[in-house]
Amino acid sequence: MGKITYKRLKGSQNMRQRLLLATLKSTPVLIEDIHADDTLPGLRPHEISLLRLFEKLTDDCLIEINETGTKLKYKPGIIVGGSHLVHDCGVSRAIGYFLEPLILLGLFARKTLVIILKGITNDSKDPSVDTFRSTTFPLLKHFGVPSEGLKLEIKSRGVSPHGGGEVHLAIPTVQHLTATMWTDEGMVKRIRGEAFTTRVSVQLGNEMIYAARGIFNRLLPDVYIASDYRKRSEAGNSSGYGISLVAETTSGCCISADTTVSYPRGDEEEDIEGEEKKELIPAADVGEKLASVLLEEIEKGGVVDSTHQGLLFLLCALCVNDVSKVRVGKLSPYGIETLREIRDFLDVQFVIKPDPSTGTVILKCWGSGMKNLSRKTT
Numbered sequence: 001m002g003k004i005t006y007k008r009l010k011g012s013q014n015m016r017q018r019l020l021l022a023t024l025k026s027t028p029v030l031i032e033d034i035h036a037d038d039t040l041p042g043l044r045p046h047e048i049s050l051l052r053l054f055e056k057l058t059d060d061c062l063i064e065i066n067e068t069g070t071k072l073k074y075k076p077g078i079i080v081g082g083s084h085l086v087h088d089c090g091v092s093r094a095i096g097y098f099l100e101p102l103i104l105l106g107l108f109a110r111k112t113l114v115i116i117l118k119g120i121t122n123d124s125k126d127p128s129v130d131t132f133r134s135t136t137f138p139l140l141k142h143f144g145v146p147s148e149g150l151k152l153e154i155k156s157r158g159v160s161p162h163g164g165g166e167v168h169l170a171i172p173t174v175q176h177l178t179a180t181m182w183t184d185e186g187m188v189k190r191i192r193g194e195a196f197t198t199r200v201s202v203q204l205g206n207e208m209i210y211a212a213r214g215i216f217n218r219l220l221p222d223v224y225i226a227s228d229y230r231k232r233s234e235a236g237n238s239s240g241y242g243i244s245l246v247a248e249t250t251s252g253c254c255i256s257a258d259t260t261v262s263y264p265r266g267d268e269e270e271d272i273e274g275e276e277k278k279e280l281i282p283a284a285d286v287g288e289k290l291a292s293v294l295l296e297e298i299e300k301g302g303v304v305d306s307t308h309q310g311l312l313f314l315l316c317a318l319c320v321n322d323v324s325k326v327r328v329g330k331l332s333p334y335g336i337e338t339l340r341e342i343r344d345f346l347d348v349q350f351v352i353k354p355d356p357s358t359g360t361v362i363l364k365c366w367g368s369g370m371k372n373l374s375r376k377t378t
Contacts, residue, residue, distance in 0.1 A: 004075060006030035014337050017310070020101040021345035023054055023076040024108060024318070024370065028361050031072045034142035042069020046093035053087050053098060056115070057105055081109025081173065089119030091163045096126035099169070100311055103136070104318070107145065107173030108372045113171040121157045121165035122196065122242045122260040127307055129154055129167050130194050130244035133258040139308060139342050142252070143315045144178035156234040157198050159262035164236030166266030176371045177315060181363060190222035191294075193245035195287070197228075198235040204283040205229060208243045211287030215295070239263045243287055245294045255305045257294040261286055300329030301360040309335030317348040319367030327360050 009018060009031045022029045035041050043051075043065060051074070055061045058077030065072055091093050093116050107112035122128045127136075133152045140148055149172025158165025193212065195205040209225045216223045230236070240262030247255045261281050297305045303310070304312050309332050316324040328335070331352075342348050350365045 004028050006073065006075075008032070012044075012047075014341050015313075016050060016097070016101060017338055017341040018345075019050060019054065019074065020104060020314075021341055022074060022340070023058065023079065023105060025345055026076050026078075027345060028073075028075040032070065034070045034072060036070050043072065044092060045090055046097060049088075050098060051099070053089075053289050054105070056085055056087060056232035057081060057102075057109065059143070065140075079105055079109045081106055081111040081113040081171075083112065083114035085113070085115040087115060087117055089117055089163075091120055091161060094120040094123045094126040094160075095129055095165065095167060096123075096132065099127075099129070099132050102169070103132075103140070103171055103316060104311075107174050107177070108370065109171075109173055110372075112149065112173055113169070116166060116365070117169060118163070118166050119158060120160055120163040121154060121167060121236075122240070122244075122258070123160050123262070124260050125126070127256075128242070128244050128258040128260065129165075130196075131246075131256045131258050131307070134192065134194075134244065134246045135254040136304075136308065136311065138252070138254050139304060139312065140315075141318065142180050142182055144176075145174055146172055148172070154228075156200035156236055157196055157228070157230045158236030159198055159238045159240035159242070159260055161262070162237035162266065164238065165376075173372055176369075177319045179319040179324040179367055180316070181323075181325045183325060183327040184251045185253050185301060185303055185327065186249035188220065188247045188298060189250050190248050190253075191216045191220065191245060192248065193225040193243060195241070195243040196226050196230065197227055197241040198230045199239040200241055202227070202229040204241045207283035207291075208241065208287035211284040212243065212245065212291040215288060215291040226311065241283060241286070243290055245290060247294060247298055251303075253303045255294065255297050256288055257297055257305065259286060259290050259293075279372050297329075301358050304328060306330075306332040306335070313338050313342060313350070313363070314352075316363070316365050317342045317346050317368055318370040320371075321367055321369040322363060323366055325362065325364045327355070327362050329360055331361060 061077035242260030244258035
């Protein structure tokens with residue numbers, strides 16, 4: 001066997017995208033100076049957990065980390081996928097941090113991916129599992145991913161700091177992704193959403209719903225926000241509440257926003273039903289603020305919200321050898337960084353053209369021709 005040639009990188013920025021693209025393209029990487037200037041240098045717990053997750057999904061994967069955690073050698077293996085897999089995501093980052101790369105790896109795996117993920121289902125930093133179910137899955141359909149095999153079931157919710165949530169995820173395999181011409185945002189036709197509470201009064205959920213509806217009902221009649229009141233084993237290990245909202249348009253776009261409020265201390269003692277607890281942010285304010293955030297996302301324009309820009313660009317770049325054309329609002333920092341990593345790993349460059357009449361941006365690229373060779377005969 002010949003000597004392995006590693007793509008040399010520095011720093012901790014875009015670690016998730018780099019590891020994902022390295023795996024998809026079977027490119028060994030050597031990353032140095034990882035969080036080298038931080039008080040606690042080296043790989044973070046969630047980054048190590050992501051590596052272990054990739055290790056479970058692939059065959060013949062090689063991971064070497066030095067003693068300080070500031071240097072990583074990663075040789076990707078063959079993406080196998082499989083069922084009966086379980087992964088504890090920890091409490092450093094939410095499950096949403098792991099879902100984006102997991103979905104893309106699952107699409108190009110040899111076998112259908114069925115996995116149980118444990119940890120934090122909802123927080124204010126990463127997209128919630130609700131957003132992936134209501135917004136990310138419909139996005140995949142535009143690239144030829146069949147909706148029948150996509151499944152995300154929330155068995156129990158978990159908020160920070162102690163998590164305790166569990167979701168069951170199923171991702172079908174595809175032979176390739178189809179290119180898309182997706183520039184029509186359409187008009188908002190309805191608002192959907194879900195408010196949840198864990199180990200707190202159900203009234204907090206009702207207050208969020210009432211406040212959010214108070215804003216949307218002035219603008220359109222079709223508004224429905226469900227409630228999800230979790231208790232006991234289905235409520236995880238910490239108390240909190242949150243809401244996720246999605247605006248569905250006439251052209252099949254889904255624009256989303258979500259947020260979560262949790263208590264700094266976990267409830268170690270047995271939960272008492274209906275017990276009032278000190279609120280960090282009034283539930284009504286949470287609902288009203290998130291409704292305003294969603295309206296701001298809609299105002300920006302584009303076929304996806306700012307949170308989904310990175311995934312949209314990745315899907316376009318991984319398509320068959322054909323042109324994809326999409327419209328987004330103002331480019332987000334995450335979207336810009338993803339474009340750079342796509343250029344470096346896939347050698348795909350996007351033509352970016354601002355549209356002054358709408359304030360949006362049109363991006364066009366030629367797909368890299370990524371194929372799932374294991375599905376040739378299926």
